Amino acid sequence: MNDLSGRISWADxxxxxLLVAVAVAISRMRRTGLEGDIAVATFRxxxxxxxxxxxxxxxxxxxxxxxxxxxxxxxxxxxxxxxxRGKRVPGAYWIAATSVSAAAGGTLGVLLLLGIVPAAPRAAxxxxxxxxxxxxxxxxxxxRRLRDDLGAHRRExxxxxxxxxxxxxxxxxxxxxxxxxGMLPIVDQTKVVGLVALPGAMTGMxxxxxxxxxxxxxxxxxxxxxxxxxxxxxxVAGRLxxxxxxxxxHQLIRSLRRVSD
Amino acid sequence: MGDRxxxxxxRVDGDSAPIIESFSARIPADGLTAxxxxxxxxxxxxxxxLNRLDDPDAGxxxxxxxxxxxYDVLELRRRVQYVGQVPVTFPGTVAANVGPEVEHLLARxxxxxxxxxxxxxxxxxxxxxxxxxxxxxxxxxxxxxxDEPTSALDTIAKAGVEGLIRSLADxxxxxxxxxxxxxxxSELADRVLDIGLR
Numbered sequence: 369m370n371d372l373s374g375r376i377s378w379a380d381x382x383x384x385x386l387l388v389a390v391a392v393a394i395s396r397m398r399r400t401g402l403e404g405d406i407a408v409a410t411f412r413x414x415x416x417x418x419x420x421x422x423x424x425x426x427x428x429x430x431x432x433x434x435x436x437x438x439x440x441x442x443x444x445x446x447x448x449x450x451x452x453r454g455k456r457v458p459g460a461y462w463i464a465a466t467s468v469s470a471a472a473g474g475t476l477g478v479l480l481l482l483g484i485v486p487a488a489p490r491a492a493x494x495x496x497x498x499x500x501x502x503x504x505x506x507x508x509x510x511x512r513r514l515r516d517d518l519g520a521h522r523r524e525x526x527x528x529x530x531x532x533x534x535x536x537x538x539x540x541x542x543x544x545x546x547x548x549x550g551m552l553p554i555v556d557q558t559k560v561v562g563l564v565a566l567p568g569a570m571t572g573m574x575x576x577x578x579x580x581x582x583x584x585x586x587x588x589x590x591x592x593x594x595x596x597x598x599x600x601x602x603x604v605a606g607r608l609x610x611x612x613x614x615x616x617x618h619q620l621i622r623s624l625r626r627v628s629d
Numbered sequence: 630m631g632d633r634x635x636x637x638x639x640r641v642d643g644d645s646a647p648i649i650e651s652f653s654a655r656i657p658a659d660g661l662t663a664x665x666x667x668x669x670x671x672x673x674x675x676x677x678x679l680n681r682l683d684d685p686d687a688g689x690x691x692x693x694x695x696x697x698x699x700y701d702v703l704e705l706r707r708r709v710q711y712v713g714q715v716p717v718t719f720p721g722t723v724a725a726n727v728g729p730e731v732e733h734l735l736a737r738x739x740x741x742x743x744x745x746x747x748x749x750x751x752x753x754x755x756x757x758x759x760x761x762x763x764x765x766x767x768x769x770x771x772x773x774x775x776d777e778p779t780s781a782l783d784t785i786a787k788a789g790v791e792g793l794i795r796s797l798a799d800x801x802x803x804x805x806x807x808x809x810x811x812x813x814x815s816e817l818a819d820r821v822l823d824i825g826l827r
Binding site: 529534617618619 | 680681682683684698702703704706707710711712713715717719761764765768
């Protein structure tokens with residue numbers, strides 16, 4: 369077999385570190401000051417992947433019951449990351465948690481329910497991780513965009529409110545832009561898939577020795593899943609963010625309006 | 630005629646110090662009331678309390694003798710229309726901005742009916758401010774709140790809009806206007822509330 373699964377030894381990994389040394393050398397030479405970051409990144413990736421490898425070996429080897437725990441840890445980490453990005457939105461962590469969970473639960477649920485993927489950790493965990501990391505980025509994008517836009521267009525938003533419109537009506541055009549903005553990356557990625565880059569799932573299957581025809585089928589399922597998951601995350605994040613940027617009396621929250629006269 | 634609005638011991642907190650500290654005043658239902666004061670005195674904030682773009686941190690604001698918070702906020706804002714300092718036009722034509730009664734309303738604010746088909750963002754600032762007044766009047770309000778309504782206008786446009794505001798007050802609308810200009814306040818208004826420095 370010409371495939372790479374099971375063929376890479378720790379010695380091979382050590383040899384691959386030579387490429388990191390190249391990166392460090394270039395960084396030195398061009399005085400980018402990134403050597404420290406490269407070292408930290410290399411060490412972190414090594415430790416994180418080692419840990420994940422252990423956990424997955426255990427879960428795949430009979431610890432199936434731990435699958436939800438692994439997914440929950442991923443959702444938790446995504447929540448912390450996305451929540452910190454959107455922290456000028458009140459309740460950002462809560463919004464991130466809900467959007468990411470909705471995206472992961474919704475899409476994984478559909479895939480399992482329709483029997484497209486088996487209810488096994490080997491399927492649920494990698495697919496879940498892809499949805500979760502994508503939904504995390506989407507939730508961050510939507511929260512930030514909405515907050516920035518409603519702040520920058522305070523006058524327009526309040527002009528709408530002053531005419532007696534609801535918060536939902538007054539924010540509709542910026543809400544639409546934010547959701548669109550959150551979904552665009554995955555839509556563009558889906559358009560050029562295979563032409564610009566061979567995406568991760570497909571690459572992985574090819575390296576592991578699968579035939580291209582089965583690799584593309586998995587990639588299709590992954591792309592469609594990510595489209596659905598991101599749309600879900602954008603929808604939920606948009607709704608919740610709007611509800612947190614206005615009071616129940618259809619007023620912009622105070623931190624968004626700095627009135628000067 | 631009785632009071633349309635009343636401020637009772639109103640306090641509004643800012644980031645560090647209060648923007649308004651214990652303010653009380655009455656605004657009668659008839660005519661034009663000007664609130665005048667230097668910049669930073671909290672005039673805009675006081676105006677925004679009347680249609681609940683903002684709420685006081687202490688005290689109450691009454692409309693026709695009832696706390697403004699006891700009304701449905703959307704209905705309150707329909708009755709009490711607010712027009713800001715810089716005219717805000719929405720995308721689309723003037724007609725789309727103003728609504729079905731556009732012809733009649735444009736005439737009422739002194740704009741040519743032909744402007745109805747023009748893109749709202751192609752109006753001059755003076756025309757845009759008149760259009761904003763028309764859009765507010767389209768909601769059939771009982772009160773108009775005007776925040777420095779002429780500060781973005783040149784001298785000629787300013788005189789025109791001042792005349793329009795005066796005639797709206799004469800037609801029976803309660804008009805509350807905020808201005809930094811004591812001359813404008815005393816020439817135009819039926820009464821002047823001096824906000825002063827806190």
